[in-house]
C-alpha cells in the first residue's frame with residue numbers, strides 16, 4: 001500500500017489557508033482535516049482554547065493544543081496515511097511553534113521537544129505557508145468575531161508571522177512560502193505550483 005501524501009497549510013488568522021486547504025483536498029481526493037478540534041476530544045479542547053473569557057497560561061494553552069494534536073495524529077492522520085489516503089490539514093505542529101512559541105513566548109526548545117512527543121514520526125511531506133501582511137489579514141477578519149487569538153494585538157500577530165517565515169526559511173525542503181495577499185485565483189495558482197512536486201500534473 002502506497003502511503004498517502006500529507007500536506008499542511010499554515011498562516012496567520014485570516015490568511016486564507018482554510019479556503020485553500022479545502023480546495024486542494026477536494027481537487028486531489030484527499031481528506032480535509034484541521035486543528036484544533038477535528039476529533040470528539042479535540043472539539044471539547046477547541047471550545048476551551050478559543051474561549052477568550054477563560055484565561056489560561058501560555059504553557060497550559062500549549063499543552064492543550066498538543067493534546068489535541070497527538071490525538072488527531074494518532075487517530076485520524078496516521079491511520080489514513082497508512083491506508084493510502086492523502087491528508088490536507090488546516091494547521092499542524094508549526095502553529096504551536098508560531099503562536100505559543102514566537103507569539104506567546106513559550107520556550108522554543110521545550111516546545112519543540114513536546115511537539116516531537118505529540119506527533120512522533122507523523123510529519124508532513126510539505127507545509128504551505130500562506131504569507132500575508134498582518135494589516136491585510138486584520139482587514140479580512142470579521143469585526144464581530146473575536147476569539148482568544150483573534151482578539152490578540154497586532155504585535156502578537158507580527159511575531160507569529162515572523163516565526164512562520166523563520167521556520168520556513170530554516171527547512172526549505174519541507175516548506176513552500178506562497179504570497180496569500182492576491183485574489184483567490186492568483187493564490188490558487190501559486191498554491192498549485194507549490195504543490196507540483198507532491199501532486200505532479202495536478
Ligand code: TYD
Nearest residue numbers: 012013014018035036065091095096099149
Ligand atoms: P483556526 O481554526 O485555524 O482559526 P483561523 O481559521 O481563524 O485561522 O485556529 C484557531 C486558532 O487557534 C488560531 O487563532 C490559531 C490558534 N492555534 C494556536 O495558537 N496554536 C496551535 O497549535 C493551533 C493548532 C492553533
